[in-house]
Amino acid sequence: xxxxxxxxxxxxxxxxxxxxxxxxxxxxxxxxxxxxxxxxxxxxxxxxxxxxxxxxxxxxxxxxxxxxxxxxxxxxxxxxxxxxxxxxxxxxxxxxxxxxxxxxxxxxxxxxxxxxxxxxxxxxxxxxxxxxxxxxxxxxxxxxxxxxxxxxxxxxxxxxxxxxxxxxxxxxxxxxxxxxxxxxxxxxxxxxxxxxxxxxxxxxxxxxxxxxxxxxxxxxxxxxxxxxxxxxxxxxxxxxxxxxxxxxxxxxxxxxxxxxxxxxxxxxxxxxxxxxxxxxxxxxxxxxxxx
Amino acid sequence: xxxxxxxxxxxxxxxxxxxxxxxxxxxxxxxxxxxxxxxxxxxxxxxxxxxxxxxxxxxxxxxxxxxxxxxxxxxxxxxxxxxxxxxxxxxxxxxxxxxxxxxxxxxxxxxxxxxxxxxxxxxxxxxxxxxxxxxxxxxxxxxxxxxxxxxxxxxxxxxxxxxxxxxxxxxxxxxxxxxxxxxxxxxxxxxxxxxxxxxxxxxxxxxxxxxxxxxxxxxxxxxxxxxxxxxxxxxxxxxxxxxxxxxxxxxxxxxxxxxxxxxxxxxxxxxxxxxxxxxxxxxxxxxxxxxxxxxxxxxxxxxxxxxxxxxxxxxxxxxxxxxxxxxxxxxxxxxxxxxxxxxx
Numbered sequence: 289x290x291x292x293x294x295x296x297x298x299x300x301x302x303x304x305x306x307x308x309x310x311x312x313x314x315x316x317x318x319x320x321x322x323x324x325x326x327x328x329x330x331x332x333x334x335x336x337x338x339x340x341x342x343x344x345x346x347x348x349x350x351x352x353x354x355x356x357x358x359x360x361x362x363x364x365x366x367x368x369x370x371x372x373x374x375x376x377x378x379x380x381x382x383x384x385x386x387x388x389x390x391x392x393x394x395x396x397x398x399x400x401x402x403x404x405x406x407x408x409x410x411x412x413x414x415x416x417x418x419x420x421x422x423x424x425x426x427x428x429x430x431x432x433x434x435x436x437x438x439x440x441x442x443x444x445x446x447x448x449x450x451x452x453x454x455x456x457x458x459x460x461x462x463x464x465x466x467x468x469x470x471x472x473x474x475x476x477x478x479x480x481x482x483x484x485x486x487x488x489x490x491x492x493x494x495x496x497x498x499x500x501x502x503x504x505x506x507x508x509x510x511x512x513x514x515x516x517x518x519x520x521x522x523x524x525x526x527x528x529x530x531x532x533x534x535x536x537x538x539x540x541x542x543x544x545x546x547x548x549x550x551x552x553x554x555x556x557x558x559x560x561x562x563x564x565x566x567x568x569x570x571x572x573x574x575x576x577x578x579x
Numbered sequence: 580x581x582x583x584x585x586x587x588x589x590x591x592x593x594x595x596x597x598x599x600x601x602x603x604x605x606x607x608x609x610x611x612x613x614x615x616x617x618x619x620x621x622x623x624x625x626x627x628x629x630x631x632x633x634x635x636x637x638x639x640x641x642x643x644x645x646x647x648x649x650x651x652x653x654x655x656x657x658x659x660x661x662x663x664x665x666x667x668x669x670x671x672x673x674x675x676x677x678x679x680x681x682x683x684x685x686x687x688x689x690x691x692x693x694x695x696x697x698x699x700x701x702x703x704x705x706x707x708x709x710x711x712x713x714x715x716x717x718x719x720x721x722x723x724x725x726x727x728x729x730x731x732x733x734x735x736x737x738x739x740x741x742x743x744x745x746x747x748x749x750x751x752x753x754x755x756x757x758x759x760x761x762x763x764x765x766x767x768x769x770x771x772x773x774x775x776x777x778x779x780x781x782x783x784x785x786x787x788x789x790x791x792x793x794x795x796x797x798x799x800x801x802x803x804x805x806x807x808x809x810x811x812x813x814x815x816x817x818x819x820x821x822x823x824x825x826x827x828x829x830x831x832x833x834x835x836x837x838x839x840x841x842x843x844x845x846x847x848x849x850x851x852x853x854x855x856x857x858x859x860x861x862x863x864x865x866x867x868x869x870x871x872x873x874x875x876x877x878x879x880x881x882x883x884x885x886x887x888x889x890x891x892x893x894x895x896x897x898x899x900x901x902x903x904x905x906x907x908x909x910x911x912x913x914x915x916x917x918x919x920x921x922x923x
Contacts, residue, residue: 332906332907332909332910333647333665333669333906334643334644334647334648335647350917352917352918352920352921352922353921355921356921413788417795417797418736418737418796418797419795419796419797435736437736437782439782439797440736440782440783519788521783522781522782522783523778523781523782523783523784523920524778526920526921534913534916534917534920536644536648537638537640537641537644537645538638538640538641538644538744538913538916539640539909539910539913539916540640540643540644540647540909541910541913542648
């Protein structure tokens with residue numbers, strides 16, 4: 289490595305010290321504290337006991353958990369899938385139109401963020417109200433009966449999660465679609481690919497990075513949803529986030545809440561760690577090719 | 580234009596300085612929502628030249644958990660007496676200095692004998708409350724004053740229970756003829772099965788949103804605290820309130836001062852101010868709960884005092900219980916609550 293390269297390396301390290309330090313103090317340490325707390329005993333008055341114990345781990349075999357975990361996972365997977373599948377064609381079309389229209393459309397996507405998240409969820413409550421206009425419309429069209437309910441069911445949670453996170457999926461996919469070289473599509477057509485084939489085999493691999501980011505930014509917050517199922521979910525739409533809140537606020541059992549949070553954290557950390565190491569080795573092997 | 584801007588900036592700055600300067604004179608109150616007349620608070624602010632900052636909680640357990648986890652900065656809290664007792668035992672709230680409250684003599688000492696802190700060692704009673712059922716008379720046919728209403732499949736999806744394990748499991752215990760504070764496993768299991776049956780018919784477990792839902796026609800029947808129900812009825816004549824014949828929970832919400840309070844003096848002045856008969860009356864008229872304050876009650880109308888939704892008849896009182904904290908046995912309730920919430 290040349291001297292200049294070495295210098296460059298040094299400044300890179302210096303620049304990354306502060307964000308790394310930030311992450312370490314506000315992310316790594318708290319995560320470890322949460323995990324450590326799961327091994328402390330709980331006292332019935334909400335304190336954290338002095339002893340170390342494995343009892344909390346045993347309590348996690350609660351027969352009620354598989355159902356809640358399963359519900360959390362399927363709601364998150366389906367909402368991520370819907371977000372991605374709707375965001376891909378949308379991002380494709382936005383990136384194909386004139387630049388100035390692109391900006392306007394992006395503005396429309398971002399503007400709702402100026403309204404508080406909670407207020408937007410409450411707006412859904414008004415929208416899906418059993419005496420509301422939307423419900424009346426469904427009844428007039430004979431799509432739903434007068435007594436069926438739109439709110440307080442897992443489907444309502446799904447709809448609101450998709451609504452909340454769709455822009456987060458759209459923006460990174462759009463960002464990579466915008467950089468995508470559409471001449472490649474033309475080349476594919478010239479080589480005999482149909483529109484759909486070119487879309488699937490050339491465009492989608494071309495925006496892979498954006499897709500990955502979109503999946504991560506939708507799936508992880510969806511797994512940890514708490515407010516959405518709390519407000520629009522009924523008694524049978526609880527997710528892990530609600531259970532953690534219950535353990536903390538009602539049951540006064542912080543170690544148990546910590547254990548649940550740790551499970552949630554591991555559910556995210558382990559797959560990402562696996563993906564990262566796989567990529568690391570892949571890059572090492574193909575590094576000489578410069579890919 | 581420049582001058583205007585400058586003047587505006589100066590005004591903003593001086594406001595900032597004033598509000599900073601009065602930081603010392605700020606009282607932080609942590610209360611239930613809709614539980615005190617804003618007019619009385621304004622009057623207090625004027626009289627003592629201070630600012631009252633209100634924050635709200637929706638369950639005793641959440642209040643406790645927050646404070647236990649180290650939340651501080653509140654000067655006055657309003658826990659229900661079972662929670663006041665626990666907080667005192669956990670050294671989270673201060674003993675009350677009676678010499679600082681000249682209006683303490685107004686309290687109905689006979690009433691508080693039934694409560695958990697008859698000598699007012701650590702709490703001063705604010706309001707007496709009980710739980711019941713509020714419903715829409717236009718939508719609910721054949722109403723009966725009973726917890727069995729939650730069995731009614733024709734109201735499915737249009738009813739709510741409180742998001743409070745003690746109140747909900749307690750209601751089911753009463754429905755089955757047991758005590759509100761039962762720690763008997765068999766009784767709790769029966770109650771659990773009752774709530775699981777009810778759960779099929781309710782839209783959700785909720786405290787504050789349920790009230791708005793009842794007003795807006797989203798819900799037809801809700802489990803609710805008596806005063807909250809009366810506040811709703813005053814706005815919507817189609818609504819009514821009833822106390823279940825099987826009995827219900829009685830509770831008393833207290834003024835307490837946390838040990839971490841920064842402005843204890845002002846906190847005492849606040850409590851004393853609220854015990855003043857005139858102010859207590861204004862509060863009662865707003866929240867529709869009965870305060871155990873004798874001279875204040877004398878100022879209330881006959882209609883208010885004899886309303887069974889404010890002052891329950893003796894027959895109901897005899898069948899009802901005061902909520903108690905159960906210490907280690909609380910976990911029995913959380914286990915039951917878990918099973919209820921995750922059942923299908």
